[in-house]
Amino acid sequence: MTIQPTFPAPTDAQAPAEPVARVTPMMEQYLEIKAANPGLLLFYRMGDFYELFFDDAEIASRALGIMLTKRGKHQGADIPMCGVPVERSDDYLHRLIAQGFRVAVCEQMEDPAAARARGNKSVVRRDVVRLVTPGTLTEDTLLDARTNNYLLAIARMRGSSGADRLGLAWIDISTSEFIVTECAVSELAATLARINPNEIIVTDALYGDTDVGPTLREWPAVTPLTRDVFDSSTAGRRLCDYFAVATMDGLSAMSRLEATAAAAAVTYIDRTQVGKRPPLSPPAREATGTTMAIDPATRANLELTRTLGGERRGSLLDAIDCTVTSAGSRLLAQRLAAPLTDAGAIARRLDAIAAFVADSGLRDDLRSTLNAAPDLSRALARLSVGRGGPRDLASLRDAILAADQVLAHLARMDEPTQEIAASMAALRRPSRELAREFERALAEQLPLLKRDGGFVREGYEPALDESRNLRDASRLVVASMQARYADDAGVKGLKIRHNNVLGYFVEVTAQHGDKLMSPPLNATFIHRQTLAGQVRFTTSELGEIEAKIANAGDRALGLELEIFEKLCAIAVAASEDLRAAALAFAVLDVATALAKRAVDDNYVRPDVDGSLSFAIEGGRHPVVEQALKRDGQPFIANACDLSPAPQQPSGQIWLLTGPNMAGKSTFLRQNALIALLAQAGSFVPASRARIGIVDRLFSRVGAADDLARGRSTFMVEMVETAVILNQASERSLVILDEIGRGTATFDGLSIAWAAIEHLHEANRCRALFATHYHELTALSAKLPRLFNATVRVKEWQGNVVFLHEVLPGSADRSYGIQVAKLAGLPPSVIARAKSVLAKLEAQDRGQTARALADDLPLFAVPSRAAAEPAPPSESEKLMEAVRALHPDEMSPREALEALYALKAKLRNT
Numbered sequence: 001m002t003i004q005p006t007f008p009a010p011t012d013a014q015a016p017a018e019p020v021a022r023v024t025p026m027m028e029q030y031l032e033i034k035a036a037n038p039g040l041l042l043f044y045r046m047g048d049f050y051e052l053f054f055d056d057a058e059i060a061s062r063a064l065g066i067m068l069t070k071r072g073k074h075q076g077a078d079i080p081m082c083g084v085p086v087e088r089s090d091d092y093l094h095r096l097i098a099q100g101f102r103v104a105v106c107e108q109m110e111d112p113a114a115a116r117a118r119g120n121k122s123v124v125r126r127d128v129v130r131l132v133t134p135g136t137l138t139e140d141t142l143l144d145a146r147t148n149n150y151l152l153a154i155a156r157m158r159g160s161s162g163a164d165r166l167g168l169a170w171i172d173i174s175t176s177e178f179i180v181t182e183c184a185v186s187e188l189a190a191t192l193a194r195i196n197p198n199e200i201i202v203t204d205a206l207y208g209d210t211d212v213g214p215t216l217r218e219w220p221a222v223t224p225l226t227r228d229v230f231d232s233s234t235a236g237r238r239l240c241d242y243f244a245v246a247t248m249d250g251l252s253a254m255s256r257l258e259a260t261a262a263a264a265a266v267t268y269i270d271r272t273q274v275g276k277r278p279p280l281s282p283p284a285r286e287a288t289g290t291t292m293a294i295d296p297a298t299r300a301n302l303e304l305t306r307t308l309g310g311e312r313r314g315s316l317l318d319a320i321d322c323t324v325t326s327a328g329s330r331l332l333a334q335r336l337a338a339p340l341t342d343a344g345a346i347a348r349r350l351d352a353i354a355a356f357v358a359d360s361g362l363r364d365d366l367r368s369t370l371n372a373a374p375d376l377s378r379a380l381a382r383l384s385v386g387r388g389g390p391r392d393l394a395s396l397r398d399a400i401l402a403a404d405q406v407l408a409h410l411a412r413m414d415e416p417t418q419e420i421a422a423s424m425a426a427l428r429r430p431s432r433e434l435a436r437e438f439e440r441a442l443a444e445q446l447p448l449l450k451r452d453g454g455f456v457r458e459g460y461e462p463a464l465d466e467s468r469n470l471r472d473a474s475r476l477v478v479a480s481m482q483a484r485y486a487d488d489a490g491v492k493g494l495k496i497r498h499n500n501v502l503g504y505f506v507e508v509t510a511q512h513g514d515k516l517m518s519p520p521l522n523a524t525f526i527h528r529q530t531l532a533g534q535v536r537f538t539t540s541e542l543g544e545i546e547a548k549i550a551n552a553g554d555r556a557l558g559l560e561l562e563i564f565e566k567l568c569a570i571a572v573a574a575s576e577d578l579r580a581a582a583l584a585f586a587v588l589d590v591a592t593a594l595a596k597r598a599v600d601d602n603y604v605r606p607d608v609d610g611s612l613s614f615a616i617e618g619g620r621h622p623v624v625e626q627a628l629k630r631d632g633q634p635f636i637a638n639a640c641d642l643s644p645a646p647q648q649p650s651g652q653i654w655l656l657t658g659p660n661m662a663g664k665s666t667f668l669r670q671n672a673l674i675a676l677l678a679q680a681g682s683f684v685p686a687s688r689a690r691i692g693i694v695d696r697l698f699s700r701v702g703a704a705d706d707l708a709r710g711r712s713t714f715m716v717e718m719v720e721t722a723v724i725l726n727q728a729s730e731r732s733l734v735i736l737d738e739i740g741r742g743t744a745t746f747d748g749l750s751i752a753w754a755a756i757e758h759l760h761e762a763n764r765c766r767a768l769f770a771t772h773y774h775e776l777t778a779l780s781a782k783l784p785r786l787f788n789a790t791v792r793v794k795e796w797q798g799n800v801v802f803l804h805e806v807l808p809g810s811a812d813r814s815y816g817i818q819v820a821k822l823a824g825l826p827p828s829v830i831a832r833a834k835s836v837l838a839k840l841e842a843q844d845r846g847q848t849a850r851a852l853a854d855d856l857p858l859f860a861v862p863s864r865a866a867a868e869p870a871p872p873s874e875s876e877k878l879m880e881a882v883r884a885l886h887p888d889e890m891s892p893r894e895a896l897e898a899l900y901a902l903k904a905k906l907r908n909t
């Protein structure tokens with residue numbers, strides 16, 4: 001089966017399109033397979049190498065830095081070729097996938113001898129056994145153990161309200177996770193940023209769409225596919241087929257849109273694995289609005305899982321992650337990426353952490369057991385797609401043993417919390433008999449590959465023991481032959497050796513060669529090879545023994561492989577229970593790790609509820625605090641209260657002024673991160689925290705151009721600010737750092753001014769606003785929920801000392817020149833800057849601002865209703881309805897229904 005992208009993908013390497021005339025049979029076969037796999041590089045197996053030809057060869061040699069050679073001619077021209085050794089192909093695949101290529105792996109499907117037997121011109125049968133794409137990897141060597149590897153499918157349909165809706169389905173085949181949800185087109189960017197898929201599949205119509213296309217093109221690996229993969233009328237059948245069930249009822253109640261995306265995802269997996277179906281959990285439906293919405297810019301700015309430079313080190317995840325298993329690390333990353341909005345669910349996570357904070361002995365015991373437990377879900381996934389090895393079977397056995405140890409530790413708890421109790425139930429699910437069977441079957445030392453044999457324990461299978469004994473006995477015979485031959489020939493140094501070309505052979509040094517080649521010894525020793533220092537012989541007796549050894553060895557290996565398949569089938573049949581146990585390990589790892597972080601770094605349990613509170617005492621920035629600690633510096637804790645009156649005397653919007661380098665940005669980010677950690681179900685770096693559920697987190701911090709999209713620094717800043725002012729609700733938390741600084745002073749001041757008024761009057765959200773425009777502090781006189789705060793510094797002998805303390809009030813100056821002096825600007829420039837500043841200050845910009853605050857009508861910000869455009873006329877509605885149709889994505893029946901609906905609308909106008 002082949003994937004048929006309907007557009008020339010960037011990785012497309014086209015073989016020549018001319019008719020295949022007078023080409024060698026092998027080239028004919030190559031071109032046929034290549035044509036059936038457009039858009040993919042073809043790894044064409046030839047002996048110990050995968051070879052690439054034509055454009056593929058040129059692309060791969062450039063991408064991998066390997067030599068480009070040529071082999072034969074095609075249509076009179078040389079055929080470019082390059083190759084990678086099969087043994088190291090994973091490494092090359094990894095590099096190609098990382099660069100956005102997709103690869104079709106074509107294997108030899110028969111022994112070359114079998115092809116030769118068919119005739120001289122016969123070509124070895126070959127077939128594509130697997131398409132390697134970024135979202136469908138299962139090999140450990142190609143995966144990052146600590147992150148999920150998601151394939152995500154997006155389907156589009158017209159929602160009941162008339163607006164387009166998107167159905168999303170995402171799968172990690174290396175862990176079997178399968179989730180579906182729906183979202184609006186406007187939510188797509190944030191949802192994708194949260195899931196962070198490694199590959200996205202869509203219809204080519206959606207890829208080229210003006211609404212959705214630009215968001216998709218931000219992602220490196222998007223694979224457009226033909227419409228049939230996203231056909232909603234066959235979605236149910238394809239899902240039933242994949243899960244081998246008769247009806248979809250048991251597969252959770254998905255919407256039609258979700259089912260369409262889910263079916264597309266499983267169809268693609270089916271195709272890339274070429275018929276092997278990795279077992280997947282039934283699709284779990286993620287209800288909309290259950291997670292905190294965080295747009296991509298905020299996610300990037302807050303450096304949740306990666307820093308702005310793309311590193312894991314220095315991110316929030318890196319700072320708090322002390323999990324001991326890869327699955328735990330993946331789960332923690334997922335939780336941070338998708339904080340919850342349900343206070344009950346958050347409390348369940350926090351209860352588990354609290355239990356492990358309270359009992360350090362239990363926590364340590366669990367962590368050391370988990371540390372030794374294998375990555376169960378990935379081992380299981382490899383086994384189920386036929387790429388597992390003996391060590392994966394051992395992983396299953398060891399995981400079940402570890403489950404018993406974990407249960408024994410947890411039995412010490414008087415009353416396990418709900419999350420812990422659920423994990424315990426999951427750990428009891430896998431059959432213990434499976435572990436015992438594997439224990440009986442598997443040897444102590446295991447080879448990596450099953451084809452190496454030797455992994456079944458002696459005594460497990462009598463027939464296997466018999467073959468092995470025969471093989472080993474024959475080897476002993478060979479050893480005794482060596483002594484006998486040495487005696488017969490009178491050559492002490494005679495040796496019997498083995499290699500893959502000659503098999504067993506007798507070897508003597510060159511000086512004894514003639515003796516063995518002359519009568520009478522030449523009747524026994526048949527000359528095979530003369531090397532510089534040695535001469536090699538065989539004997540008929542040696543040939544017979546060799547055949548016996550080979551037969552017994554082959555039979556032993558055959559039996560071992562049969563046993564492997566049997567054990568594999570047992571494991572796959574138990575996969576649901578094993579997956580549940582794998583998740584329980586991860587949950588316990590995360591809970592104990594967060595408990596350890598809480599104890600080590602002094603984090604507290606936050607109160608998360610349905611209020612609009614935001615009261616942090618002694619708050620710290622988790623990443624900066626750790627960095628300072630490494631340098632032996634203390635972090636100065638700060639409070640922040642954005643709760644609505646009457647609980648607090650300040651205000652829901654804090655306007656933070658203060659000198660450069662004082663710690664404004666740190667303060668803003670730490671409060672956003674505390675809210676995020678709390679809702680992800682973690683303790684937080686503070687001495688007390690009460691947080692009313694935040695539905696969306698917005699930030700506008702830092703400045704970077706987006707030249708790739710043709711946006712200047714200021715444009716990026718304004719686009720992000722626009723999103724906030726248009727979308728933030730009363731439940732949102734907004735942090736804005738120095739908006740307006742990227743343009744002329746008065747333009748910037750005016751924009752910042754108007755933005756604060758809008759946040760106060762229209763959005764009514766909780767917000768922190770840092771600025772160098774001290775004029776803005778005048779606004780607090782008019783806006784009752786605006787509160788001025790400042791970061792304290794001390795001046796000492798003309799220098800500025802940063803105290804990093806946030807206090808009520810406003811800064812009178814920025815100390816920019818002092819900071820510039822600290823940074824080493826030439827003294828002449830500093831002196832000149834001081835005199836310019838003195839002149840500017842004499843003009844007193846503050847006066848103007850105060851006048852503005854007095855003059856402007858307070859409610860100059862239009863209310864939401866007033867800002868809304870007039871309702872559309874009937875004919876506009878009709879035109880909108882036509883525009884929203886996507887004929888390429890409709891079945892004939894849907895198209896007909898749409899046509900009737902339009903006629904009905906026309907009658908209403």
Ligand SMILES: Nc1ncnc2c1ncn2[C@@H]1O[C@H](COP(=O)(O)OP(=O)(O)OP(=O)(O)O)[C@@H](O)[C@H]1O
Pocket residue numbers: 624628634635636637638658659660661662663664665666667804805
């Ligand atoms: N609460 C704190 N305790 C100790 N050190 C801090 C604290 N806050 C910030 N710092 C230190 O001060 C440095 C500057 O902080 P930050 O970038 O937040 O300042 P800023 O006021 O936003 O500066 P600018 O206005 O120049 O952007 C940080 O890198 C950190 O090392």
